Amino acid sequence: MAATSQPFWRSLCLIVLCAISLQAHAARDDDSDDEMDEVTPEELQMQEIPVDERIFLEKWNEVPYKxxxxxxxxxxxREKWTHLMRGLKVPYPSAAYMKKNFEKYPFMKDGIVDWNGDYQVLETRSLQVWRLFFAGDFQKAREEGLKLGPMGEIPALFSQLMYAIYLTDRQSIKYMMLQDVANRAEIYFDVMAEAENDPEVAPIVASVKLGYAYAIARIAEESPVPIVVARRYIGKIKNSAEEIVEIMPEQPLAHAFRAGVDAGIMRRVGKFTGRMTYGARTTTVEESFSDALRLAPDIPIVNYEYANALIYMNRKRDLNEAISYLEKAMKIRPEFSMDALDVMYSYKRLQEVRLYALNFRSFRKFEKLRRKFSKKTDRNLTSVLSEPLTMDMLNNPENYVLPERN
Structure with a gap:
C-alpha cells in the first residue's frame, strides 16, 4: 500500500471501531442486535457532500397548496411580522434598521447586487423576498434573496431548507441542497462574531447559525453512524446548538433545536453512549422543549419535534404522548409556508410512527430499514409530496427505486 494512503486507512479503522462500539452501546439501550449500516470507503473519506449546481437551475417542485x-x-x-417571526425572532428589515446596522457592521451590506445606497429601495426588495418565502415560492425567494447579502440570505436559505426537506423527490438532491445551505452560512461565521452580543443584530447571527446547524443535522439524522463519526457531525451540531441558545435565548426554535439535537444523539447511539460520549441528556431535552413551548406553543415544528424526541428517548413508552403532540401540530392553523409544510409533514410522520408501533419491537430495526429504503431508492422520506412509508416499501425497496437522473 502506498505510504500516502496509510493515514486514510488508519482513520478508516478507527472510525469503524468507534462506530462498532457505538452500536454495541446502543444495542444495550434498545435490545437490538442489528448489524451496522453498510458504507463505502469513498463515503467515509468524503467530508462534505459535493453539490451539483444544476439542482438550482432545474425547475423546483411546487408547494401542494395555493x-x-x-x-x-x-x-x-408589517402587521403580521411579529407573529410570523415568533420562531426565529428576525427583526423587520426596515430602511432605518438596515441603515443603522449596516453602518455598525459593514459585512451586512456585502454582496448586495444592483443597489445604489437607497435604504427604502432595499426595504422594498427585502419585503419582496420575504413575501416569496411566506407564500412558498422558494426557488424565486432563493434567487432574489442571494442578491441582498446576509439579510437576504436568511429567507433565501430557509427557502432552500424548506424545499430540500419537504419538496424534493430525491434524497441525493436533498443532501446536496442541505450541504449548500451549510456552506453558504458558514462563510459568515467569522465576520458575524463581532455582532453576537448586539441585541439588535444577534437574531441575524443566530438565524444564520441555525440554518447551518439545521442543515447538517438533517443530513446526519439519516446518515449511517460511521459517516456521522467520520464527518464529526455530532460535535459540530451540538456545539452550534449551544452557541445559538447563548446568542439568542429568546428564540424558540433555538431551544427546540438544542433539545432535538440531544434527542437525535440518543436516537442514533442510545441513551448511555449519548450521555457518556456526547453529553446528551434527557433533562436537556425536556427543559429545552419546555422553554420552546413556553415561548411559542403554536409552532408546528416545535410540537412535532417534541413528539420525535419522546420516541427517540423512550421508544414506545411515551408513544401516546408523542402521538398527541403530532396531532396537536396537525391542528395548528398555518399562516405561512413553513408552518403549512410542517403541519403536512406532521401527518406523514404520524403514519410512520403508527407503522413502527404496529409492526416493530425494535426501534433501531425500524430506523435501519427506513435508511436502507431511502438509500436504495433515493427517495426523500420527508417529502410531503409522496405517500407515507409502508411495510411493502420497507420489505421491497427494489420496487420503488427512482429512475436515474439525466
Missing part, C-alpha cells in the same frame, strides 16, 4: 393563501402585501407583512 400560494395565494399566504401571499401578503407589504402592509400585511
Amino acid at each position: 400560494k395565494s393563501f399566504f401571499t401578503y402585501t407589504d402592509e400585511q407583512i
Whole structure:
C-alpha cells in the first residue's frame, strides 16, 4: 500500500471501531442486535457532500397548496411580522434598521447586487423576498434573496431548507441542497462574531447559525453512524446548538433545536453512549422543549419535534404522548409556508410512527430499514409530496427505486 494512503486507512479503522462500539452501546439501550449500516470507503473519506449546481437551475417542485393563501402585501407583512417571526425572532428589515446596522457592521451590506445606497429601495426588495418565502415560492425567494447579502440570505436559505426537506423527490438532491445551505452560512461565521452580543443584530447571527446547524443535522439524522463519526457531525451540531441558545435565548426554535439535537444523539447511539460520549441528556431535552413551548406553543415544528424526541428517548413508552403532540401540530392553523409544510409533514410522520408501533419491537430495526429504503431508492422520506412509508416499501425497496437522473 502506498505510504500516502496509510493515514486514510488508519482513520478508516478507527472510525469503524468507534462506530462498532457505538452500536454495541446502543444495542444495550434498545435490545437490538442489528448489524451496522453498510458504507463505502469513498463515503467515509468524503467530508462534505459535493453539490451539483444544476439542482438550482432545474425547475423546483411546487408547494401542494395555493400560494395565494399566504401571499401578503407589504402592509400585511408589517402587521403580521411579529407573529410570523415568533420562531426565529428576525427583526423587520426596515430602511432605518438596515441603515443603522449596516453602518455598525459593514459585512451586512456585502454582496448586495444592483443597489445604489437607497435604504427604502432595499426595504422594498427585502419585503419582496420575504413575501416569496411566506407564500412558498422558494426557488424565486432563493434567487432574489442571494442578491441582498446576509439579510437576504436568511429567507433565501430557509427557502432552500424548506424545499430540500419537504419538496424534493430525491434524497441525493436533498443532501446536496442541505450541504449548500451549510456552506453558504458558514462563510459568515467569522465576520458575524463581532455582532453576537448586539441585541439588535444577534437574531441575524443566530438565524444564520441555525440554518447551518439545521442543515447538517438533517443530513446526519439519516446518515449511517460511521459517516456521522467520520464527518464529526455530532460535535459540530451540538456545539452550534449551544452557541445559538447563548446568542439568542429568546428564540424558540433555538431551544427546540438544542433539545432535538440531544434527542437525535440518543436516537442514533442510545441513551448511555449519548450521555457518556456526547453529553446528551434527557433533562436537556425536556427543559429545552419546555422553554420552546413556553415561548411559542403554536409552532408546528416545535410540537412535532417534541413528539420525535419522546420516541427517540423512550421508544414506545411515551408513544401516546408523542402521538398527541403530532396531532396537536396537525391542528395548528398555518399562516405561512413553513408552518403549512410542517403541519403536512406532521401527518406523514404520524403514519410512520403508527407503522413502527404496529409492526416493530425494535426501534433501531425500524430506523435501519427506513435508511436502507431511502438509500436504495433515493427517495426523500420527508417529502410531503409522496405517500407515507409502508411495510411493502420497507420489505421491497427494489420496487420503488427512482429512475436515474439525466
